Amino acid sequence: MDKKIFTTPILKQNPITVLVLGICSALAVTVKLEPAIVMAISVTLVTGLSSFLISLIRKTIPNRIRIIVQLVVVAMFVILIEQILKAYVYDVSKQLSVYVGLIITNCIIMGRIEAFGLTEKPLPSLVDGLANGLGYGLILIVVAFFRELIGSGTLFGAQIIPQSWYAANGGAYLNNGLFIMPPMALILIGCLIWIQRSIQKEDK
């Protein structure tokens, strides 16, 4: 199996910065690191498993209803994950609220199934799905890192910026409220796309 199946989606063909898919949830769940990581894991599992399952049954799927079949499979995995989160990490599932359910509409998943899972063998499909999920997760975590650190002064909920720096305690520092709002996620992703494009241009 070609190693590139795994490495390209993470950097060169990153679903967010290059294909610009899955932007919506990248804006919504990146205020704090913890939900961003749970979201990254959830999406990785869903993309990997649904690509794998679709690839497994790809020869039996009637072509005319293939999108519906894909949706049913994706929805099943998403609901499974939602139920498991609610049972085992209730706090995080509360923070993610509707966004777990909205993984179903994440364009990366359907995109990868259509472009890869439907035509390739199960194992490469699984790897391709997982790698795309990881590529998505990587961007999510980078964005969440900056948003939580600058917006709330914390990482994983623990205070990083010393309390004595704050204006309220006699310092000269204030959390930047803009980082908590969705527009800042878009700006950060824009910066990441910028950085990545300028590096890749030099490669060519």
Add this chain to the structure above:
Amino acid sequence: MNTNKNSYTVIYTIVLVAIVATILALVSMGLKQKQQTNIEVEKQLSILSSANLAQDVKSAKDKNSYVQGEFAKYITEALVVNAKGEVVESCTEDITKSGAFKISIAEEYAKMRDIDAAKDEAAKESLINELRLPVFVCNMPDGGMRFILSAYGAGLWGPIWAYVAVKKEGTELSGAIFDHSSETPGLGGEIVTDKFRNQFVDKVIFDNGEICEIKVVKGGAKDPAHEVDALSGATITSTSVQKMLTQWFNYYKPYLQLIVDGSGNMPEPGIEVKEFEQDPEVIEL
């Protein structure tokens, strides 16, 4: 095999959906108990936190059993009161199975909205009689006593709710806790922070038989007994908090009067308390 035949397509979808539905139903049944416990523990934690109990929850090894243990230890009685201040149900054991714990404050809030929209006085009256408000009696580790009341209302994007702990004298709050389902993170969502909720300590809510509104004001609270600072950038959520508390306190008013008179806590079961099942008016619910 020709996968494009109509009959094949139909059978394929039926089988696929049946398999997926079975898997999901099984998983949902298997996890239901655990999910229910999580929801209950969340509520218990809110109730305890309003009285500033269960502070070690973050460092607790097993969050659920810690919260359940603390709840059983400090919450000694759960009452259901109506808008006349009468206690219609009292429970001192297995509080999590009590009527008070199971009351959905969202549904009671829906009734309050019906009351506000009622056309004539008679309809209003009968709707008010149907209100059921939960009260949790909390015995503090230092020997004090708190009455924990609930509140529920509309925020900017979705519901907000609160649990407030009233001191034994019935006139002041000892603490409050707020939560929301979809307020803007960093703005309205800040009602959950300790910074906001700690402002409600020692606020006067009941004086001389009247409810005192806790005013959520912009630009610095001046009256320490009645005013708290609004959240910056979240005017609607802030005023919603004020509206919600005032609305619920007004329905709790007759019961607060009982607390002030010193008879709010624990009427002997069977003497003053009407049994839940025997009250025909209640059964209609």
